[in-house]
Amino acid sequence: MVRLYTEDLNIGYGDRSIVKDLSVVIPDRQVTAIIGSNGCGKSTLLKAVTRIIPHQSGAIMLDGMSIAKENTKLLAKKMAILPQTPESASGLTVGELVSYGRYPYQKGMGRLTPKDIEVIDWALEATGTIAFKHRSVDALSGGQRQRVWIAMALAQETEIIFLDEPTTYLDMAHQLEVLELLKKLNTEQGRTIVMVLHDLNQAARFADYIIALKDGEIVKAGTNEEVIRRDVLKQVFNIDAEIGRDPRTDKPMCITYNLIKGESVEHEKGHSAADLGATRTERMQQQQQQSAG
Template sequence: MILTTKDLNIAYGDNLVVKDLNIDIPEHKTTIIIGANGSGKSTMLKTISRIIPYQSGKIILNGNDISNFDTKELAKKLSILPQSQEIADGLTVGELVSYGRFPYQSSLGRLSEHDYQVINWALKVTGTDVFKYRLIDSLSGGQRQRVWIAMALAQETETIFLDEPTTYLDLAHQLEVLKLLDNLNKKQARTIVMVLHDLNQAARFADYIIAMKSGKVIKAGKPEAVISAEVLKEIFNIEAIIGQDPLTGKPMCISYNIAEGADKNEKEKYSDYTNAVSNF
């Protein structure tokens, strides 16, 4: 395991939002965190990347307590792409990606020859080298997201955290970003940890899934163990029909209904459809 939490407690003021959290993030795998809004997914991600503090417990990275790392040292080990990013007007793609070299810069703040080599590599591997001299504001949502991933890659970290990297993107751009991350994991051996809302995307691209509810882990494991009718009912309060993705063989949520409060006709339709899928 590359990262582990032990009895982690996270609070906003007096409100404890994550309690006694114990998770293991496997090395060189893609881990995806799922759960309803307010379940603590993003809070957990920000905490284990040390963006926000925690009240008690431990976060262990590569065998060392994360609190023992100074900021630049930690930034050489993990990078994070938050859900929303703010950039200064007039910044080019190349300039933004160069910010990923901050942990390695001296007090003079000058880029070395190696820095430029890493920046060009990050641009190339994400397919954003053709945009190097374009303004960030001129890019589409999918292109811009790839540039942010390039900046994270320029940090040369073995672990990359992403908070809902496909938000606000259309289906084609969502798939483009997820395939890029999958490629980085498979070919660059990067450990990828991200929050996703789309269950089928999570099942398709994850090696390991953590399902959360009310600040607690309800189930963690391979997609086949987590994307099940029982788990989804517990974390989302839905009755889900689970099938198999014909392209990947992974579990797939075909349809779902609200577990409580559904009228009789809807429940009968659900039951008939469930039987049909089972027989198929």
């Protein structure tokens, strides 16, 4: 059974269209990575699917119901999101921050129940942060803080977790630490993980399913073998990539790449000088739009 999917989804800000007629299925109990250049609509898609921002038209369906009609607390029991830049947790202890994940289950005065405390401790244990429970969030390293935010998402006890660039600002070791944790949550607990990633090789290594976006539209969606390909990356990122195999996982990986120069590519196709000028103008407009996004 398909739990989460979109149909002809359109998202924008004012007159500016970001995501266009997008129909996609999110595989249940798998790790899905969304890739694409800056400004292509990755984060916008995540925000719309989790109802942080409204969509203009189309549908986002979860368990056979439009999320637009779902009760907020019921929806928060089904999906959790870790945004790209989490809100400040200054002054809070780790335990206090993670306790916010229990909000959908609280009633009346909002006091924590024995069940809430049990789930909070479990989330801290699962993310390896139980030793920090009474420590200030401000005193933690970047990797530790990211794991604590993931613990808060786990405390919601949702089956679907969305993460917007969870490895941003982390060094290589902490990036690997976070991604291995997410993969473990998927394989051992059956959590559906959906995350935006910039690193193609991280997406290929940790994701079961990859969605490649360009200008708010899907270029390719499928397994890492189907998406991490020279022709797909050329279309999505305008790069000429050399694809090899990861010696440790045997999954495809981008070994190196060159930026494709628009002029030379068009010249090889025999386009006129006027066409080349139009191409340069379009590219400059795209870059301006991406910078604005």
